[in-house]
Amino acid sequence: MSVGWRREEEAVRRFVQSVAAAYGAATVLADAPRAGDAAGATEVRVVLPDALAAGVDRVDLVVSWDAPARAAGAAGWEEYLAALARRAQKALLVLARNAERPGQGSSPDTTALARVLWQVGRVRQHAYLGLPRLVASSDVVEAPAGALVRRVARIHAFVVDTAPRTPQARRRLRTVAAGPAGA
Amino acid sequence: MRKLPLLARLAGYRVAHAAGGPRQLPVNLTVSVTYSCPSRCATCDIWQKKVDDLSVDEYGRLFPTLQKVPVWVTISGGDQFLRGDLDEIVRLIKTQIEPSIINIPMNGIITERIFQLLPKIAHHTVGSQLVLNLSVDEMGEAHDRLRGAPGNFEKLELAAGLIHDLKKTYTHVVLGVHTVISKLNVDRIPAIEREARAVFRPDSYIAEVAENRVELKTMGKDITPDVADFRRATTHLGNVIRAHRSRHPVARLVESLRLEYYELAARILEENRQVIECYAGLASAHLAPDGHVWGCCVRAESMGNVRDHAYDFRAVWDGATADAFRASVKAHECACPLANASYTNLLLDVPSLARVSANMVGIGS
Numbered sequence: 001m002s003v004g005w006r007r008e009e010e011a012v013r014r015f016v017q018s019v020a021a022a023y024g025a026a027t028v029l030a031d032a033p034r035a036g037d038a039a040g041a042t043e044v045r046v047v048l049p050d051a052l053a054a055g056v057d058r059v060d061l062v063v064s065w066d067a068p069a070r071a072a073g074a075a076g077w078e079e080y081l082a083a084l085a086r087r088a089q090k091a092l093l094v095l096a097r098n099a100e101r102p103g104q105g106s107s108p109d110t111t112a113l114a115r116v117l118w119q120v121g122r123v124r125q126h127a128y129l130g131l132p133r134l135v136a137s138s139d140v141v142e143a144p145a146g147a148l149v150r151r152v153a154r155i156h157a158f159v160v161d162t163a164p165r166t167p168q169a170r171r172r173l174r175t176v177a178a179g180p181a182g183a
Numbered sequence: 184m185r186k187l188p189l190l191a192r193l194a195g196y197r198v199a200h201a202a203g204g205p206r207q208l209p210v211n212l213t214v215s216v217t218y219s220c221p222s223r224c225a226t227c228d229i230w231q232k233k234v235d236d237l238s239v240d241e242y243g244r245l246f247p248t249l250q251k252v253p254v255w256v257t258i259s260g261g262d263q264f265l266r267g268d269l270d271e272i273v274r275l276i277k278t279q280i281e282p283s284i285i286n287i288p289m290n291g292i293i294t295e296r297i298f299q300l301l302p303k304i305a306h307h308t309v310g311s312q313l314v315l316n317l318s319v320d321e322m323g324e325a326h327d328r329l330r331g332a333p334g335n336f337e338k339l340e341l342a343a344g345l346i347h348d349l350k351k352t353y354t355h356v357v358l359g360v361h362t363v364i365s366k367l368n369v370d371r372i373p374a375i376e377r378e379a380r381a382v383f384r385p386d387s388y389i390a391e392v393a394e395n396r397v398e399l400k401t402m403g404k405d406i407t408p409d410v411a412d413f414r415r416a417t418t419h420l421g422n423v424i425r426a427h428r429s430r431h432p433v434a435r436l437v438e439s440l441r442l443e444y445y446e447l448a449a450r451i452l453e454e455n456r457q458v459i460e461c462y463a464g465l466a467s468a469h470l471a472p473d474g475h476v477w478g479c480c481v482r483a484e485s486m487g488n489v490r491d492h493a494y495d496f497r498a499v500w501d502g503a504t505a506d507a508f509r510a511s512v513k514a515h516e517c518a519c520p521l522a523n524a525s526y527t528n529l530l531l532d533v534p535s536l537a538r539v540s541a542n543m544v545g546i547g548s
Contacts, residue, residue, distance in 0.1 A: 114352035118302035126351040143351040
């Protein structure tokens with residue numbers, strides 16, 4: 001395993017941990033071992049993508065690795081991410097190959113991913129991971145990033161807040177949870 | 184359809200203005216989608232006006248007749264977010280007009296609707312610059328009082344947070360803060376500018392003078408600041424722009440135009456005349472919510488209604504009423520510091536354009 005690859009692996013591991021910690025995620029589901037290394041105090045279960053998408057029980061954080069490439073059928077990744085978001089009580093973390101880097105195959109670009117992710121929640125973080133030290137001293141470079149970072153990074157990550165997005169939406173949820181008035 | 188280069192188009196407006204040559208459609212268009220507004224601003228009574236707003240279907244018939252000429256489209260109100268179909272209107276503007284810049288001034292009040300529509304609007308406008316200008320006239324509760332909208336400032340902070348998040352995935356989104364300088368806040372502009380930059384972290388901060396406009400129903404209101412006070416405020420803003428130049432090209436262009444605009448607006452207030460030629464009704468236009476076409480929103484004189492012309496903008500634009508408006512403006516029968524039209528006027532004034540260009544690349548003041 002090359003130094004660059006190990007650095008990328010380490011960056012992904014630390015990023016997943018930081019997101020789990022930031023959201024206080026006690027329960028985490030991941031669709032690949034590589035995405036599931038949240039370590040620390042969190043309980044992490046790695047399940048097959050099909051099982052993850054089809055399940056109904058909710059967890060605090062769902063982590064997905066390269067969903068657009070792995071989801072069944074090229075057109076299925078949008079529905080797959082939406083299904084994952086429904087299972088995430090607090091956040092969905094999507095790690096994907098960065099389409100702006102040459103030679104990344106048919107990964108959807110940031111705009112295509114953003115359209116889907118903004119439909120299922122609020123994208124709170126977009127970061128580029130595992131950059132060569134010559135490009136960035138840090139493991140993680142937050143967007144908006146410069147052109148060089150966008151062209152060089154192999155992976156980028158989106159943290160999607162799946163909790164209700166506005167005070168009104170949160171109030172409405174509380175009202176629904178409390179049941180009908182006078183009941 | 185291939186777009187005519189902007190400089191060629193600007194030359195065409197100058198010829199049309201000087202010699203009455205062939206008319207072009209406007210390069211700068213304001214589309215006002217509703218007068219309704221939950222704010223009760225001290226400087227604006229537009230909310231009192233009630234009309235039958237154009238529907239999405241009507242916009243869909245109208246926008247193609249603009250032949251993709253407008254480069255800069257401002258979507259104004261009222262509060263545009265009262266319209267649940269705003270995202271669809273923006274999508275039509277993007278696909279049928281294809282402007283380079285889409286500008287939406289926002290009061291930030293209807294939080295849930297903004298959170299629902301703004302991500303869609305950001306997606307629809309990929310390929311153009313989407314400039315979202317938050318209206319901030321004071322800080323905290325003083326802002327709420329000035330805007331007649333309790334809780335507004337807190338909601339603006341929520342909207343700014345959303346826009347900052349959108350910028351992480353949509354690089355074409357630009358966050359601006361916009362202040363209307365009136366008698367009610369002119370003495371506080373340096374503090375408002377400083378605090379607004381700290382709170383909202385905008386890509387650009389801009390200001391405009393409060394004026395009497397027919398559109399806003401403010402013709403009798405004593406809101407325009409004294410010229411000396413306005414000059415003090417804009418001198419400060421100019422100094423701040425020079426000290427903190429944005430690196431974002433669109434924000435930088437806006438700043439350079441602002442530097443010229445502040446000087447121009449102060450001179451217009453001092454001299455009460457058109458300091459440079461005005462191209463309102465020629466290079467810039469305003470579409471009212473009910474389909475009336477105006478040369479500008481200060482005079483808000485209808486050139487005709489697109490509803491009476493099968494939604495053909497050109498039919499109104501080429502009409503005799505439109506020509507009469509242009510003749511009146513050319514005869515200097517009016518003068519105002521309206522920022523939107525002033526931007527186009529500055530681009531059409533060679534000395535001003537030279538100064539803006541030099542300023543953009545960091546030459547001169």
